[in-house]
Amino acid sequence: MLGSVALAVVAAASSVLASPLDLIKRTSPGTGTNNGFFYSFWTDGQGSVNYNNGDRGSYDVTWSNVNNFVAGKGWNPGATRVISYNGTWNGASVNSYLSIYGWTRNPLIEYYIVEAFGTYNPSTGATKLGTIVSDGGTYDIYRTQRVNQPSIEGTSTFYQFWSVRQQHRVGGTVTVGNHFNAWTQSGLTLGSHDYQIVATEGYQSSGSAKIEVSEGGSGDGGSTTPPPTGGGGSGGCSIAKYGQCGGQGFTGCTTCASGSTFWSS
């Protein structure tokens, strides 16, 4: 607490001088590694964003009157890993997203598995392409297009792929491969993986978050609707195909927990 108060004061005068505390703790915009994790901190420069890498896979970020920033910790390259995260996100009452967030090249794709969003639903106006049930929640699938916008390859025109969780949460396990498979089944094809982080994003807002990421956890096999053409494959458990097959407190059919092989075929 003391540290963040001091940093906030320093931030207001940061162009004049930096305190020792500021120099030790504060992370500049850009990408890098910290404690064996990749991190990315991007801002379009408006307002102020104070992003700090913390212990293990943790980071904290406080933003004020920004136009747009995205920051977080994770891995490079991205993969079909099982990601666990926990922490706090003070973004529910402002325009902010908490997401598994990443990029691919060839094609250039910016993707989001949105765990929680604030006042603006990023899928507003987009056509729902499908639904995936994974990790105890239901996510809606969308594609949007960005025209001449910032990307990992500079200003470019590219698609964004979205899974947006209906039951917002801050903390849990995300079986990323379930989303990639569901996107493929909805006709959304990723390219070669660049980075993959658990990101906090703010748009024309002020807020804060403190998040810790790690790899692993009890993921599940997931299921999608609409099913693949041809009857939905040859495995999985029929109860779970259109419904929940895992998650905390769920006692129904969980045969689909082995569904990773089902989807990998």
Ligand SMILES: *[C@@H]1O[C@H](CO)[C@@H](O)[C@H](O)[C@H]1NC(C)=O
């Ligand atoms: C995440 O959970 C771990 C284990 O309970 C805890 O030590 C850590 O402080 C939490 N991180 C955050 C950012 O809340």
